[in-house]
Amino acid sequence: MTAPLGYEQLEPAESLADALRHIAAERGLQRPYAELVAVLGLGAAVVAKSDEPLELWPTYARDARLVQAAGLYGLHPRPLHPPEATRGLSRSAEFALHFQDSYAPLILEALAHDQPVLAWRGWPAPSSRCWGMVTEERDGRLWGHVTTPGGELTPLIDPAHQIYIVEAQRPRLDESPEVSALFPHVARLFREMWRGDWAAGPGVVAGARAYEHWMDCLRNRDKQHSPLHEQHSRVVRVLIAAREQLSQFLDGVRGEHVETANRWKQACQRITTIMHPFNFPGDVQSCLDKPGGVEPLTRALEQARNIDAEIAELLGDG
Secondary structure: OOOOOOOOOOOOOOHHHHHHHHHHHHOOOOOOHHHHHHHOOOOOOOEEEOOOOHHHHHHOOOOOOHHHHHHOOOOEEEEOOOHHHHOOHHHOHHHHHHHHHHHHHHHHHHHHOOOOEEEEOOOOOOOOOOEEEEEEEEOOEEEEEEOOOOOOOEEOOOOOOEEEEEEOOOOOOOOOOOHHHHHHHHHHHHHHHHHOOOOOOOOEEEOHHHHHHHHHHHHHOOOOOOOHHHHHHHHHHHHHHHHHHHHHHHHOOOHHHHHHHHHHHHHHHHHHHHHHHHOOHHHHHHHHOOOOOHHHHHHHHHHHHHHHHHHHHHHHHO
């Protein structure tokens, strides 16, 4: 079996949510992982990037609403460059030198002032597509923590494609945001994601269009880095895990939004039930090996898309 390209074996799957959770905890605020997934807009995010293998799509645009989400906890991430600046970086030899000369000094300065540094990409496999926290320099190389078993120090072996310095945070956070108070924020992010104006970066689409890209990828049997049945099942597993985290968050909503939250939670559960048969690579391969076997896969995606469309209407995007 072909190994994943660098994120799928790691738990939790949303490494940025986990990193943000750790940063908040270091400043006195303990919040559940499910809540961070929700407030980043990742609980119901469907993202596609047609010029990349299917299995890598869930690694894109995780920081689409990082600044707004972190602000809810008194944290203020500042990007060193916008997502659009990542175009072609993997093929640019000059970027490694630029990173070392321009970005590394800024990172070291931030660390010297006790400012957390978030980095996407540049970590060794199996974490190469994860978000991590840069924490120190050693022997001329940056090191940090990524979501890996044991949480050991990991070197940044290549230039990161995205860097945030978390500035001007409160020394300690004394009050936890109420889940119910966070619900309007989470609902707004879903509406933005569904409309397709949530994600940034070249070639990245979200929401209804992302579902269409996913179905086209299956129908066209696009050439991929690893077998399509493995890639599809991996992305399905990420989708299911995210909806389960969003369901946990929604379960804690009380007050005026409780009925809407319950309906959204039920929709998440319907989607996980529909997609569950396709998170097993062998079952997906069995489908694809049959004449017309792609139809059960695309039909499930169409059903999930329609459920999300119902939620968009419920939340005000009808």
